[in-house]
Amino acid sequence: MPVKAEGLSGTAEDELLLLGLASPAPSPSLPSSADEEEEEEEEEEEEEPRPVVEEEEAAGGRGVRRRAEGKRRPGRSRGTPRTAETAQRLKRSRRLKANNRERNRMHNLNAALDALRDVLPTFPEDAKLTKIETLRFAHNYIWALTETLRLAGAPPVLPGVAVAVGGAGSPSWSGGTASPAPSASPRACTLSPASPGGSASDAEHWPPPPGRFPPTTVPLPRRCL
DNA sequence: TAGGCCATCTGGTCCT
DNA sequence: AGGACCAGATGGCCTA
Numbered sequence: 001m002p003v004k005a006e007g008l009s010g011t012a013e014d015e016l017l018l019l020g021l022a023s024p025a026p027s028p029s030l031p032s033s034a035d036e037e038e039e040e041e042e043e044e045e046e047e048e049p050r051p052v053v054e055e056e057e058a059a060g061g062r063g064v065r066r067r068a069e070g071k072r073r074p075g076r077s078r079g080t081p082r083t084a085e086t087a088q089r090l091k092r093s094r095r096l097k098a099n100n101r102e103r104n105r106m107h108n109l110n111a112a113l114d115a116l117r118d119v120l121p122t123f124p125e126d127a128k129l130t131k132i133e134t135l136r137f138a139h140n141y142i143w144a145l146t147e148t149l150r151l152a153g154a155p156p157v158l159p160g161v162a163v164a165v166g167g168a169g170s171p172s173w174s175g176g177t178a179s180p181a182p183s184a185s186p187r188a189c190t191l192s193p194a195s196p197g198g199s200a201s202d203a204e205h206w207p208p209p210p211g212r213f214p215p216t217t218v219p220l221p222r223r224c225l
Numbered sequence: 226t227a228g229g230c231c232a233t234c235t236g237g238t239c240c241t
Numbered sequence: 242a243g244g245a246c247c248a249g250a251t252g253g254c255c256t257a
Contacts, residue, residue: 094243099234101244106232130230231254240245 117134120141129137 095235098236098244102235102246103233105245110232132230227257229254229256232252234251235249236247237249238245238247241243
């Protein structure tokens, strides 16, 4: 499924839509389940109990036509307490807002992943690593660079030096150390994903599929050459 | 066609 | 209460 453009269903819009305060423009965008649900919601809105039928009749509005057609909506007239509907709508509204937030969150996550891909060497250049490959390769790449520095006699990277995350908060490194933990690992020199904190599953994913093989430019620790 | 990858939705949980 | 985060489910697209 193609990525839905951001802003297609803004939070505020959803809210307005759900509360019946905005008239939804026919969306030419890709059909998603959310959209479908919104459409359902629109229908619901349209079928909201209309307390001012007399006025509509006077104005020749839809109330008149309904009555003329002799159609009566099932259920819903007086029996259902309005508060239940309101609660339902509120719930739905919150859900859609949460969906939007979640979508944005995942978009941010993907953007960060793309940024990570950009700084990772791949061959060919435009080969796109999958998410899991990106993470694993980044892990290895950092490990390899660290090893290279270490073997070159460079001073250890200062713990606490970290990438500013998201640009908003202060830099943090949840791991508590700036170097890939496994640098002390006895598994040095393999340069396989199993090297840095490797696991069986890591090894399973190495090497990457042909055509997107990235590590050709990863500097090997001198000891390994 | 099966399997991999991905985007999205959803409900639960935790945190502020 | 509302938002962030997470994991499971679902369905679409693509490739071998």
